[in-house]
Amino acid sequence: MAKTTLAPRKGFLSENPSVLRFLGLLALFTIIISALAEGFGVGVISTSFLKVLGMTLCLCLIAVAMDVVWGYCGILSLGHFAFFGLGGYGIGMWLMYARTEGIVRESLANAPIPATEGEVRDAIATQIFSVVGSTELPFIWGFAHSLTLQLLLIVLVPGLLALVFGWLAFRSRVTGVYLSILTQAMTLALSLYLFQNDTGLRGNNGLSGLQNIPGLLHLPQSTIALWFFWASALALGLGYLLFAWLVSGKFGSVVRAIRDNESRVRFLGYHVESYKLVVFTATAIVSGIAGALYYPQAGIINPAEIAPITSIYLAVWVAIGGRGRLYGAVIGAATVSLLSSWFTGGGAPNINLGFYEIVWTDWWLVLLGLGFVAVTLFFPKGIGGLFDYLVRKP
């Protein structure tokens, strides 16, 4: 790829007012929510809801990435949550290690003989892994003591996995449904692997207590939640900007062309595989970052988070929001996940039909499923498409 393909044209933002509008709205949203949050003493928005909002922003970020890979490049990846989860595990390892280290050092401080580094490490390992019946620190935790190294891993591990997997798959010209099933197999393999207790990441229990940030334990969760909310909003803004820029130039045109007719693009002399690989890897890295911001707010990560079904949901969010438009992905992810937490959290009032009472905890999934069908059938461009239609009508 020559440099020119990636170079931004002048006035990228002025040529894409929708990006600017989105960023403006996001900033406004962040300010309003922050002002109402408990952390500032107003308390209209509870910390638990603020966390939900922060997590939703992270989900919006991975949805944007998914939209780029699917809506723009035509790869229906059913495995992007694997990268999201890897990011979460990456940050989770540091959070657990550092917090445990603090506890261990404090409890060993009173011992008559000061502890050796080996003893401290053993104590940390026992503390973290006794829950899965082990006392050894697995070698993959070798970098867990260092935040910098672990942050590097959050970028490197999903990136490398995507690079290797994508290189193999694209090189073999696996496309369409086969590629979807292949990506699904990837996330299934990863979740099965992590489910095993002896793979060093605590099996089904995963990593927990991630909301307690080492070094910040004295701060109330209302403050920490606010910080993470800001970080998530910032990440979403930057991610959105990055992808909007990526898909707007010539690179974007090639990528869209690949989506529409891969063979023709290849015959025109483009190295299709490289373009796909760049898109796949870049979205994987962004997904990993989104995961690294999501799980400290969720508090726990475990293999169920990357089971195949979560990645299918991701595709559904993008479809509902409207593929091929980045704000569509944001709308889709935000709508479905907030509705989901409204219904399961019990916000929705029951409907009494006289002969039968609709309890939403029982019927919400039926509604959601039928909603997917309706959107696919009647609004193939999703909510975003509807939005476009309304905006451009006058």
Place this chain on the structure above:
Amino acid sequence: MTHRSLLAALATSTALVAAPAIAQDCADPIKVGVLHSLSGSMAISETTLRDVMLMLIEQQNEAGGVLGCQLEAVVVDPASDWPLFAELTRQLLTVDEVDVIFGAWTSVSRKSALPVLEELNGLMFYPVQYEGEESSRNVFYTGAAPNQQAIPAVDYFLEELGVESFALLGTDYVYPRTTNAILEAYLLDKGIAAEDIFVNYTPFGHSDWSTIVSDVVALGAGGKQVGVISTINGDANVGFYTELGAQGVSAADIPVVAFSVGEEELSGLDTGPLAGHLAAWNYFQSADTEINADFVAAWKEFAGEDRVTNDPMEAHYIGFNMWVNAVEAAGTTDVDAVREAMWGQEYPNLTGGTAVMNANHHLSKPVLIGEIREDGQFDIISQTTEVPGDAWTDFLPESAVLTSDWQALECGMYNTETETCVQLTSNY
């Protein structure tokens, strides 16, 4: 249909008053959070516990409530999604402002809720048998610790059935892993050779059991009495027992003792071929006492004639009643006051005798071993006196030195060797 609509009326998560009148002196009604999955893979077990909580609250309200106030159930659905347990715990404690939570089933869901409970100083009652190695300031464990279920069952195998060769089969998650680690250490301690212990882990919902059952049968070639200790969870048991039946493995040849199979699980099975296999619990529906007869009758009236009772339900029954008594004793629902009033609380077991809440937040309960009958109930063939629950097992070297005593030591993870409190929070 009547019970269904009643449940429906009660099951809303927005706070609902379960009885018409609220006593005048109650500015704030007393709220009880119910945190059990109503959808997803764990709904199979947890929905029953939501129902039993609603029944207990209804009964308490009919009896005049607590401190003269009516109780209000706040039901939420964590949907078997572990991070949602943390989120909804926070919501229950800060938005709904409940006074106590009854909830969780799997270890991972408890570990998800723990940090939030400890941060916000909430109070939770956890009703399921679990792997131990934990004692949180803010949780009362009304289910069995390993020494109240697994160890007595293994003793029964060793002493009463003369088993010399063990197959430990489990679902691959934390409870079976930790329990089996404890049991392996215990068996080696008892002089069982390492090669006579066969361990196998399978995924959740596993259905292809033929090879594993063949492996277990093949253990018999060693010429020793073989026994199976099963920590297989949930619906995977259906395939497992079906395969045992198909391969003609009778309880007389290879007895199986299960820690996760109770009346509720058996109702999804053809129990004919299982007769004689064993389960270890602290409660069986067939316990022949008057209070149990009343409890079962009340449950059937509330939930339906074909419903059964099981061990975690008794755990909630004891936990809820102890909490009510502790609140009455403390004169307030304030968590710290109730916590202190909980220590030493006594309440009759449904199986006879009295359960006591110890200062390590675990109960003293009797251990029962039952043989599966053809009708899906259990014949109780062994019942011990009350065994105090042990938060930290004595059979793993790292935890043998640990103890929990919130009353005298004010610590849930106290190292008796260095005489220091390792940490005040729990190790989630």
Place this chain on the structure above:
Amino acid sequence: MPLRTVLSRALAILVLSMLALTAPPRAAVAQDTLQPLLQQYAEELASPSRRSFGAVADALLADGRPGAADFLRRYEAREVVQRPEDGLFFYAEDAGDLVRLIDVDTGAAVADVSSRDVDQIRANAGVRRVIAAALVPFELNAPERARREAALDAISRSAEASQIAPLADSIAQEPDPDLKTRKERLFLLLTAQFGAERAERLEAIAALGGDTSIEARGVLNQLTATRTEVAPSLPESANIARVLTVGEDLTQAEAYADLVDAGLAEPAQTPSELRAVLAENIVDGRVGGVPVGRLSDPMARIEAYEALEDAGAVPPRAAPDEAAQAVAAHVFYDEYVLNDPEITTAAQDALDSTAQAIATYQMADLVLDGLSLASIFFLAAIGLAITFGVMGVINMAHGEFIMMGAYTGYVVQLFIPDYTISLLVALPLAFLVTFGAGVAMERAVIRHLYTRPLETLLATFGISIALQQLAKNIFGTQARPLTAPDWLGGAITFNDIVGISTIRVAIFVLALIFLGVLLYILKRTRLGLEVRAVTQNPGMAASMGINPDRINMLTFGLGSGIAGIAGVAIGLYAQVTSEMGASYIVQSFMTVVVGGVGNVWGTLAGASLIGFLQKGIEWFNPSNTLAAQTFMVLFVILFIQFRPKGIVALKGRAAGD
């Protein structure tokens, strides 16, 4: 405790015999009835234990009072209760809500009482085995065949030397040829274990050679049981199985641990012991002159200890090579528990002669299991092979059609109690139900999405989660029983190693039938021709007078209907829950893709590959099924990289792209 009970029992027998001597008439009266005898053993009878009950049963039987054997039989069947007021034992019979007490001697009804007023005595399985063993001599010649068979079971479960004589006596009188063979076999096994005559015993052991049954191998393995021992030199008297080499058979550390266990070496000082010793010797913030602050360094700790050692405050440290020297100075060996070389050698020879056969049989069993797993995968995936493979529709709700089929079977069983008839009704009904559901889904949803294949994935996923939740709302969250008829209940066993449950054979047969029927429909019928035409080129097919709408509808219905039948079959051997479909869907897609899309043979190949592969990996690591599944999926990923079109790839135009 055992000593105490033995003593008290001995005392009781002594007292009883003295009573018999001093007051013959009274004792004679007492001897006619069972109750007084039972009262002597009241404690053991009320709370029986496997370890002590053997003596009680023997004593009851040895006394020769009438009804003693019968009492034990009813005791074993848990029909005996004890009345707490007077401690008397009764037989219990059901009398409505009450329990009717029957006198053990007269057989007369004494009273009807509530079950809470008497103590039920429930002999556990261990005690029952003891009773069955004690009753063996009484049962071997019993008139009922079932009782004789039970006695033989009792012998094979708890063999005792004392059983040889009665067993040998009963062989000649045995009328039933099957039982006679079994008796002869058991006699052989007992002789091998306990035979008094050495020659007979060796002969019996030799006769067990080549016998692959579990009982025979169990006997031989017991005879050749070994234990690991350590000694300064090989003892002359021991019956050595083999000498172990340190470094090959056991590690240096294990060897040293054995030495410590045997009391031949001192345990090495652990770091925590070192720390404890240092902590005891802190003087003015220093240990052996080393400041406490420096002791976070392991080297400083050794330095401090050596300083203490020089001062004579602590025992000297072990030299680094002391452990190695100690290990080198000893022999490690496996010793036969049975110190009789002639017997152990014979038993070992007998065992060795079966090793080859056992390995072959185990392989055969593995192949059977693989075949069975493959047929289950095939059955789950074959409907998908049509809807996805032939039509190209990604139906994520395929798993839910399997679930619908299984629930149909469950509902049918609610109405038709006879399992055979209900199965015969359920199979076609499940086909009809899911055929209907498939057709409805095709008409309402999929028809509109043929031009957008990836979106069918989303729409059908929506249907899938809606159907799952609906099933949960209707049938509840609990697993439902779908019971196989008795003739499908057992297993087909070739010997103790090779065997397979009947239901799995039935699934295999069903899979074969499906394969045949589908191949026939697709290759030999008008419908099949039209299906192939429509899938290859709908436009051209339509212009030839084929109605593509109708064909698509029928094909989709067929694929869904087959999933329904598969659901009944799967439900018979595994659990029926609302989530059962979800556990098959990903696997089924992989099966179809690995096999090659658009071809029924491909699906067969895919299912076989995945099934056998998974069993193969499980065989390498039998303790972790999850790992086997992980590796299997990884293999699938790699396989698709190298054969993107699957095993059976279509060629030419049909392959499309």
